[in-house]
Amino acid sequence: MTPRILAFAGSLRRESFNKKLVRIAANAARDAGAEVALIDLEDYPLPLFDQDLEAEQGMPGNGAKLKQIFIDHDGLLVASPEYNTSITADLKNAIDWVSRPAPCEPPLAAFRGKVAALMSASPGALGGLRGLVHLRSILGNIGVVVLPDQIAVARAHEAFRANGSLTDPKQQEGIDTLGRTLASFLMKIKA
Numbered sequence: 178m179t180p181r182i183l184a185f186a187g188s189l190r191r192e193s194f195n196k197k198l199v200r201i202a203a204n205a206a207r208d209a210g211a212e213v214a215l216i217d218l219e220d221y222p223l224p225l226f227d228q229d230l231e232a233e234q235g236m237p238g239n240g241a242k243l244k245q246i247f248i249d250h251d252g253l254l255v256a257s258p259e260y261n262t263s264i265t266a267d268l269k270n271a272i273d274w275v276s277r278p279a280p281c282e283p284p285l286a287a288f289r290g291k292v293a294a295l296m297s298a299s300p301g302a303l304g305g306l307r308g309l310v311h312l313r314s315i316l317g318n319i320g321v322v323v324l325p326d327q328i329a330v331a332r333a334h335e336a337f338r339a340n341g342s343l344t345d346p347k348q349q350e351g352i353d354t355l356g357r358t359l360a361s362f363l364m365k366i367k368a
């Protein structure tokens with residue numbers, strides 16, 4: 178069965194390096210035979226999670242839409258910026274909303290059993306690597322199998338060509354391989 182992968186960046190920024198990065202991995206996963214949906218979290222604006230708001234108004238429409246998209250996919254390709262050594266508030270907020278169970282639904286239905294591959298890009302020297310430590314921990318603790326392979330692209334402001342590819346062929350191959358690895362892993366476990 179063709180694996181379905183959801184690809185997105187943890188940044189809302191229009192010229193986001195992480196949006197560029199996840200696009201490369203998404204194309205590679207598609208070329209490897211997966212069905213890939215590349216989405217932009219900017220298209221699903223959500224209020225800051227608040228349990229009172231949830232109790233009074235329920236899941237916002239965009240939260241429900243986003244959660245259904247997660248449920249409909251087997252794998253996650255995530256490129257996360259590092260903000261103050263962790264993930265962005267936007268990404269955490271999306272995870273928090275999507276993690277909320279509907280009545281009579283098993284907990285963490287949108288995450289449990291999914292497989293994820295992680296990457297990051299930052300103008301800094303570590304490429305956002307410290308944020309990936311947190312993201313790996315968060316996703317692992319909500320039931321996602323996170324592949325050991327990951328890539329952090331440092332000096333991201335110099336790393337991309339105008340056409341969106343990476344200037345360093347090794348890095349380009351690394352991101353391509355990450356996308357392909359997720360696709361082939363999902364094909365194996367779904368066979």
Ligand code: FNR
Nearest residue numbers: 188190193194195258259260261262299300301305
């Ligand atoms: C940053 N940035 C940053 N970079 C980094 O390598 N380590 C860090 O801890 C931080 N912290 C941080 C905090 C805040 C509030 C902002 C706005 C930025 C820089 C960040 O990597 C840079 O803005 C990237 O370009 C963000 O990713 P996108 O939007 O280009 O994908």
